[in-house]
Amino acid sequence: MSETKELTFQEIAEHNTKKDLYLIVHDKVYDCSSFVDEHPGGEEVLLDVGGQDSTEAFEDVGHSDEAREILDAMLVGTVKRMPGDPEPKSAHAAPSASSSSSSSAGFGVGLYAFVLVGGAIAYGVYNYLQAQQAQQ
Ligand code: HEM
Numbered sequence: 188m189s190e191t192k193e194l195t196f197q198e199i200a201e202h203n204t205k206k207d208l209y210l211i212v213h214d215k216v217y218d219c220s221s222f223v224d225e226h227p228g229g230e231e232v233l234l235d236v237g238g239q240d241s242t243e244a245f246e247d248v249g250h251s252d253e254a255r256e257i258l259d260a261m262l263v264g265t266v267k268r269m270p271g272d273p274e275p276k277s278a279h280a281a282p283s284a285s286s287s288s289s290s291s292a293g294f295g296v297g298l299y300a301f302v303l304v305g306g307a308i309a310y311g312v313y314n315y316l317q318a319q320q321a322q323q
Pocket residue numbers: 210217219222226227228229232233236241244245248249250251252253254255257258
């Protein structure tokens with residue numbers, strides 16, 4: 188079994204049955220046919236992503252190092268990308284990029300709120316002190 192074998196999306200997509208099941212995880216191709224019956228998460232989830240990129244599904248579950256070792260043992264090759272093929276899926280790149288921009292936006296809104304509330308309190312205190320002075 189050669190680790191440098193390259194398979195196109197079309198070739199991989201043909202392996203989508205229980206007896207002949209290829210999955211893509213992080214642009215590597217794995218033959219999971221022998222593992223389907225043993226998967227602790229059930230065969231259904233593996234068949235759902237058979238012949239497709241299952242990187243997100245695999246990473247979302249937070250699989251253990253043991254799961255990754257099992258995966259390594261089933262390696263058959265890498266994905267050969269052709270024009271028009273889907274982009275590699277990364278479970279982490281998109282959320283981290285959007286969360287950093289939303290957190291900076293959140294900081295901006297929080298800063299405005301802080302200035303407004305602080306100004307209102309200062310104004311209230313100023314009025315209170317003026318009223319106190321007027322009474323004396
Ligand atoms: C072919 C690649 C996969 C391998 C080698 C694999 C292996 C494993 C292993 C060893 C476990 C036991 C817990 C652990 O060690 O993390 C597990 C659990 C699980 N897997 Fe996978 N898995 C694969 C793909 C998937 C995919 C694509 C899904 C889709 C959602 C999935 C869903 C689950 C779920 C839900 C559990 C938890 C089961 C439970 O705790 O009841 N797995 N997997």
